[in-house]
Amino acid sequence: MKQISCEHETDVIQALRSGEWTKELRLHLAECQDCSQALHLAEALHEEARRAKILCNPPDPHWILQRSRRIAREIAMRRMARLLAAMRILAAVYVVAATGWFLRGYAAFQYREVASAMHGAAREFALMGAIVAAVCVFAGLWPILRESSESGAR
Amino acid sequence: MEDARTIAAWITPGRELTAADEEGFRRLYEATSRPLWGYLQHASGRPDVADDLLQETYCKFLLRRAPAMDEAQTRSYLFRIATNLLHNRYRSRDDNAREEPAEYGADTDEDARLDVQEAMRHLKPRERELLWLAYVEGMSHAEIAAATGLGTMSIRILLYRARQKASEFLRPQRTKS
Numbered sequence: 001m002k003q004i005s006c007e008h009e010t011d012v013i014q015a016l017r018s019g020e021w022t023k024e025l026r027l028h029l030a031e032c033q034d035c036s037q038a039l040h041l042a043e044a045l046h047e048e049a050r051r052a053k054i055l056c057n058p059p060d061p062h063w064i065l066q067r068s069r070r071i072a073r074e075i076a077m078r079r080m081a082r083l084l085a086a087m088r089i090l091a092a093v094y095v096v097a098a099t100g101w102f103l104r105g106y107a108a109f110q111y112r113e114v115a116s117a118m119h120g121a122a123r124e125f126a127l128m129g130a131i132v133a134a135v136c137v138f139a140g141l142w143p144i145l146r147e148s149s150e151s152g153a154r
Numbered sequence: 155m156e157d158a159r160t161i162a163a164w165i166t167p168g169r170e171l172t173a174a175d176e177e178g179f180r181r182l183y184e185a186t187s188r189p190l191w192g193y194l195q196h197a198s199g200r201p202d203v204a205d206d207l208l209q210e211t212y213c214k215f216l217l218r219r220a221p222a223m224d225e226a227q228t229r230s231y232l233f234r235i236a237t238n239l240l241h242n243r244y245r246s247r248d249d250n251a252r253e254e255p256a257e258y259g260a261d262t263d264e265d266a267r268l269d270v271q272e273a274m275r276h277l278k279p280r281e282r283e284l285l286w287l288a289y290v291e292g293m294s295h296a297e298i299a300a301a302t303g304l305g306t307m308s309i310r311i312l313l314y315r316a317r318q319k320a321s322e323f324l325r326p327q328r329t330k331s
Contacts, residue, residue: 017292037318038289042290044270045196046289047270052192052195053192056187058191058205064209065171065176072166072216
């Protein structure tokens with residue numbers, strides 16, 4: 001494979017950064033066109049970096065930290081809002097299904113028989129309702145419990 | 155350098171910020187913000203863009219809840235975020251061409267400064283990034299690969315080409331086209 005740059009280039013750059021030049025490296029630099037080109041460019045860029053440091057006036061870290069905390073709070077709020085929306089849809093579906101089931105039962109039986117029919121299916125219906133309610137409660141509590149356990153671990 | 159849990163705790167909603175949190179972040183910020191700003195300013199060619207992207211970089215760093223990292227990894231991670239933000243900006247604004255450089259004030263070596271700035275104007279953003287990371291930050295090829303998302307093997311070739319291109323503008327005997 002054709003060598004495209006000198007293997008000592010990294011050493012030259014490190015020496016420029018640290019100011020520690022070995023005699024061998026100086027001798028190599030005098031002979032190697034690649035390394036002298038790299039050094040010339042690196043010196044020019046270091047000069048740019050020095051000017052940039054003078055110009056640099058970074059914002060207060062307190063402000064950045066507060067901004068990050070605000071964004072994190074907004075993300076958490078959005079996540080909770082999405083969860084609440086999903087739970088509202090689930091609740092609506094549940095109400096529609098329960099109404100449908102009730103109306104179907106009501107239509108199928110005479111009025112006098114509705115009570116006894118419902119009585120027969122009441123246990124199954126109540127169990128299904130309890131399971132759906134438990135799932136909804138758990139889904140609502142899950143992010144809160146997870147957040148609390150993460151805070152507790154810290 | 156702070157560990158990942160400490161960093162995540164700084165931005166946990168509902169948790170009060172303590173003086174130790176502030177001090178921890180300030181240490182991290184002071185150790186990394188100036189080199190990062192220099193990189194952003196050089197790659198974008200604009201101090202105002204560098205200011206904006208510097209803030210974005212730290213916000214993203216805090217919000218991503220990165221895994222535990224040592225000092226070098228944190229530095230590399232910050233440069234990676236900054237590089238991604240620069241690329242997002244290039245994509246959204248289509249301003250790959252380097253904008254007019256800012257005035258740095260009085261200078262003793264004005265010709266050399268103009269040479270560097272002209273060289274940078276003729277380079278692609280990716281080439282400016284590579285040169286800065288290699289020659290100013292002193293990163294190894296592997297570190298540059300981690301910071302830019304390029305392959306380690308490609309760095310050597312791309313860096314060589316970028317250096318050749320930039321050096322043409324630094325030669326005192328060059329003729330301006």
